[in-house]
Amino acid sequence: MEMDTTDLIARARAGDHDAFRDLVQSHFHELQVHCYRILGSLQDAEDALQETLVSAWRNLGEFGQRSSLRTWLYQIATNRCLSMLRAGSRRPRAAPPLPEAALPEPTGAGDTPPWLEPYPDVLLDHLVDQRPGPQARYETTEAISLAFITALQLLPPRQRAALVLRDVLGYRAAEVAQMLGTTQESVQSALKRARATVDNHLVDSGGSGSGGTGSRRPVRQPDTAAEHRLVARLTDALERADLDALIGLLVTDVRLSMPPAMLEYRGIESAQRIFAAVSFRPGRTYRVVPTRANGQPAVGLYLAAPHASVYRAYALLVISTAGDHITAITCFNTNVMTRFGLPRTFP
Incomplete structure (x- = not known):
């Protein structure tokens, strides 16, 4: 070789x-x-x-x-x-205005950056043989999740690079220092700050985090059967426009975000308001197509076009789960859907 x-x-x-x-x-x-x-x-x-x-x-x-x-x-x-x-x-310096005319008041400004995009799982299939080095601090499945990618975006660029090289890929501190053209002391200092930011974000967003000691906490592996059941129930609730059924799938402190808008809706009551005001407006009918993004379940959402016998691409929802409940929904616009092999329209 x-x-x-x-x-x-x-x-x-x-x-x-x-x-x-x-x-x-x-x-x-x-x-x-x-x-x-x-x-x-x-x-x-x-x-x-x-x-x-x-x-x-x-x-x-x-x-x-x-x-x-x-x-x-x-x-x-x-x-x-x-x-x-x-x-x-x-x-983008500022998020463009949302197409929806009247959104309910958000809980606050979210930390999801305007440029965030989902990563299709089909592209991750090529990574099955890649194992992080022994120095890695985050498991591969956690290190591609939307919560982890969002947390990385909160870091200054060099902290971000140091953390990915050291804690995701498992390079030694000396190697990271050489790759970044800096000293080991500088790398260790950057890592200390970066780990605190990332772990705090993961705990706040329902991710696992790996604690401050460098010891790994076990990362929850996807329960495929439970996820399939949850996606089936979500699909049913959306296609039947059953708001109560949808709300029943959410944890109490669920987080909804919709990049590029830097808004966050947190908690069941906020979720209920935005779904009622936007998704389940009278006369709306959806078709749902399951897919996967960032190692998580996702669905392509299609809206029936008035006066035409087609469903048009409406949004991609990436779902974070815990057991049989949804902890977060990140709603992306239609620009990303072709990356997932999802068509623009359905008959």
């Missing part, structure tokens, strides 16, 4: 594009997920990945094989993401 890699590197350095593709393709999906964690947006992650591959192609002559090719690619990808965050121009 090492001989193959050495041969591919030599051929790629000589200008062989096919050899370069063979060299990097096994890292493609994990690098995209890495960029997504840091940037919070699939569109931005795709851009960062392309820039990473271009940079790797141009600078392959500088790869001295002191580290593994994978580590070298992660270093390039991390620094591409940090450059994009510094540029900042791609990030």
Whole structure:
């Protein structure tokens, strides 16, 4: 295997594009997920990945094989993401107005950033063989959840990068320092602050968190049967426009958010108000299509078009669950639905 890699590197350095593709393709999906964690947006992650591959192609002559090719690619990808965050121009400064005319008063300003996008589970299927290093602090399933991705976006960029490299991927502090061009002391200081922010957010949002000691708490693995039952009940409630049945699925302190609007509705009463005012307005009929995002159940919501025999794409709802109840619903607009293979319309 090492001989193959050495041969591919030599051929790629000589200008062989096919050899370069063979060299990097096994890292493609994990690098995209890495960029997504840091940037919070699939569109931005795709851009960062392309820039990473271009940079790797141009600078392959500088790869001295002191580290593994994978580590070298992660270093390039991390620094591409940090450059994009510094540029900042791609990030919306303010959320656009919502299409709904009269939303109830929100509980407050949410911490879900306007640029947050869901990540299709179908793209995560390629990561089954990727195991984090022994230094990792967060389990793979937790480290792709919407709550975790949202928590990362609360961190300054370099704290974010340090936490992902160290606590998600399991690189040693010395390796992280080298990848970020800083000292181990700086990395440890950044990690201490980053862990406190992320763990507090995960506890507040119903995520597991891993505690402040570095010891892992077991992450709840999805109970597929329970999730299927819950999604079936949610689908039934939405398609029958049964508000009481929907409210019965929610935990008392449920959180509703709808990026790019930085609003949050928290608690059953707030949820009841917004569902009554928006989703279950008289005359509305829905069709629901199950999917998955960020390792969580999700549904594509389609609204019957008046005076036409079609359902039009309306929203993608990503669901956080605990047992047989819903702890959070994040509602994304129709822009993200094609990423999930969901059509624009249904007959």
